Amino acid sequence: MHGSEGGGCSCAACGPHHEEEEGHGRHEVALIAGAAVLLAAGLVVDGATPYGGAALMLFALAALAAGFDLLKSAIRSLLRLRFTMEVLIGIAAAGAFLIGHPAEGATVLVFFAAAELLEARAAERARRSVADLFSLAPVSALVRRDEGWTKLEVHEVGVGERVLVRPGDQVPLDGVVVSGASSVDQAALTGESVPAAKEIGDEVFAGTQNLEGSLEVEVTRPDTESTLARVAAYVEEAQQRRSRTERFIERFARVYTPAVIAGALAVTALLPLVFGIPFADSVYRALSLLVIACPCALALSTPVSMVSGITAAARQGILIKGSDYLEAVGRARVVVFDKTGTLTTGRLQVTAVKGSGDAGEREILHIAASLEAGSGHPIAAAVMAKAREAGVEAGPVEGFVAVPGSGVCGTLGGRACALGNGRLFPEVESAWEEEKGRLEAAGQTVVLVGDGGRVIGLIGLMDTIREDAAATVAGLRARGIRTVMLTGDNERVAAAVAGRLGIDEYRAGLLPAEKVQAVEDLTGRFGEVVMVGDGVNDAPALARAGVGIAMGAIGSDIAIETADVVLMHDRVAGIETLIDLSRKTMRVVRQNVAVSIAVKTGIAVLAVPGLVTLWMAVAIGDMGLSFAVIANALRIPWGRERSHPTPAETAENQTKPLAVHHDNTL
Known part of the structure; x- marks a missing residue:
């Protein structure tokens, strides 16, 4: 991973590098501007005294100022027998000088240098858009030292120290709130504009903004290992990865360039022989x-689009670790979801x-809460929350006793009480069995509450569907994507979830290894498969899928x-947002490739009969086309297809709690 030893890139570390890049950029701008002035002066002098030595000198100086690095690179490439775009432009410019067209030769180099600068600036803008956000x-940070608050650089703050985050301040480091309560804008990491409420025990993250009350935060990670730094490092690494399309175009360009040179030599030789065209004219047309x-636009068509797509996703809280994954998501025809x-x-x-007649609901809750007070089980947490409410x-x-696989027992107020499943209660009255069966038929988890070995009540529990789950499944189906759910829950519950959400296919009662097998089976049936899970329990299945997506991963x-x-x-x-962004990115890539090939082919056809000048070739066929390709790529974040809205017909499904059975071992 890029920057793995440092754990990420801090802004302080990047500062000098950015300043060096900006200084180099200013030097290039000055050089090209000077070359343009020399070119203009040469054109003026040439207009007054055609083919004069002064004009030739000015054109030569303009060519050297704008094209010195390019010509140097072209010579190195030729010596290594590598035919690059610099070789093409270098041959064209040198040839123009040799056949008596110095103005056009200088123009080729000045225009090409200007195009390269514009391309570099535009591409850098795409690459740095996320870096600017992270900056x-x-x-x-204000750090507690010697019973007071001391302002220190973030890299001087150690794990375990406490920092003060005042209203309006940005959180300097990842940590846990130990004092205070507030709302924090986490858009820099999650892309969500709705602030998150923070209180004692909650995590906060570097780069997010505290909006209201003061927070005292205990630092849990150094600045180079913060969530923000790691995300920035992954985005930077992702921009260096190559997708399948990028790799193909790179291979194509290696064959294409020497083929073009061969074609130009053929034009030079055949036009005089076949059509009797003067040799100098045929050379000009070949140049x-x-x-x-020159494959500039074709070479730029994919990487700039991919970088633009990756940075657009990062701004919306979606971290894509490589352009190959961005491309693969758009190809997928199946999305597999973990359930819980x-x-x-x-x-x-x-x-x-x-509860029974002599034990009302409050008594049932009292017994359950008392027995569950010291447990960390999910059922215990739900029972305690209900009791507080x-x-x-x-x-x-x-005499508290936990019975593995069954429940818990203990003495409360001199009574032997118990809470658990049927294993704790060998004999259950038919009325309770009927009620228990009714709740379980609806998919609920049911725990029995007993007093003296007799069931006196029961508690039903449910999981709830995420608010946007039903709309997302509907949106995926509208996009022609099949949805599959994999779960370790039983068949009845899986069917209930799938039915409520409109899932196309589900598989229930799966162990982690069986989820991997299910993903392999779906891959064999449908090709590219995307798996969505929590990134921890579903790690094997996420790794086996074509693209593994972990959600809710902040921190x-x-x-x-x-x-x-x-x-x-x-x-x-x-x-949905990710799939739309992937598809839009690949549409832009295809547009860029198609336009590049079409425009260059059309102008090349006109160049052979001499209908295109070197001026037109560089202004339209090279510089203009390359800049159009970049501009098209940079529009990817704009006008992105909106995530599928919550349809009214699914509103009820989203807000109702969903009965989901869990093993009620306490």
Whole structure:
């Protein structure tokens, strides 16, 4: 990984490099401007005294000023028998001087140098758009030292130290809130404009902005290993990777360039022999052909588009680790979802509390909360949350015992109480069995509450569908993509989830290894498969899929490291955004390639009969076309297809809790 030893690129470290690049850019601008002035002066002098020595000298100086580096590179390439675009332009310019067209030879080099500068600036703009966003991270922090607050550079702050983040300040380092409460704008990482509420125990991330109250944050990562730094490093690395299309065009260009030179030599030789055209004229036409055939636009058509797409995704909280993954997502015809934590929130909620005549709902909650007070099980968390909501307090439990696979037992107020599944209660009254069966038939998780070995009540729990899950599935189907759900839950629950969301296919009761096998099977049936999961539990299946996508990964080291694409937010609708962006990027690539080939072919056809001058060749066939290709690529972030909206017909599905069965081992 780029910068793996440093863990990322800090703004302070990048500063001198950027300044050096800017200084070099200013030097190039001055050089090209000087060359243009010399060219203009040469044209004026040539107009007064055609073919004079003064004009020739001015054209030669203009050519050297603009094309010195290019000509040097062309000579090196020729000595190595490598036919690059610099070779094509160098031959064209030198040939123009040799056959008595110095003005056009100098113009070719000045125009080409200007085009290269514009291309470099435009490409750099795409590459640095995310870096500019990340540079918003502060370079200093207020650190608690010697019972006071001291301003230090972020690289001087150690893990475990406390920093103060005042209202309006940006969070300097990743950490955990230890004092205060506020809302934090996390758009720099997640792309979401809605601020996230933060209180004691919540994570905050470098580069995000504190909006309201003051926060005291305990640092958990140094600045070079922050979530923001790692995302920036991955984006930079992704921009260096090559997609399948890019690799093909690179191979094509290596064959194309020598073929063009051979064609130009053929034009030079055949036109005088076949049509009796003067040799100097045939050379001029061949030189025009060389300039037109320069593969600049073709070579730029894909990488600039890919960089633009990757940076556009990063600004929306989607981290794509390479242009090959951006391309592959657009080809996929199947999206595979994990269920829990992806299509559903993965958080259980108590939705039903049933008690007998002598033990009402509050008593059932009291017993359950007391027994679950010290447990970290998801069911325990849901029970405790429901008890707090109802104002029910837990009581002291003696003789607490956890029965693996069954539940928990203990003595509460002198009574032997229990909470768990049927294994704890050998005999259950038919009325409770009927009620339990009714809730389970709806897919709910049911735990029984007992007193003295007798069931006196039960609690039903549910998972909930993510708000945007139904609309996302509908949106994918509208885009011609098949949706598949893989889950370890039972058949009944899987069918309920798939039915509510409109999933095309589901597979239930799967172990991690069986999920991998399912992905392999789908790959064999449909080709490219995209797998969406939490990046941790589904790591084997994510790795086996053509593209593995981890969602809700902000702050998750494992998810960011293992997945090919990371959704930093918890919105499954980001899949639609990603697919739309991929398809748009590949459309732009195809447009750029098609236009490059069509325009160059058309002008080349006109060049052979002498209908195109060197001026036209460089202005339209090279510089103009290259800049058009870049401009087209830079529009990728604009007017992006909006993620599929939440349709009214799915609103009910999104807001209702979904009954999802979980093993009620406590």
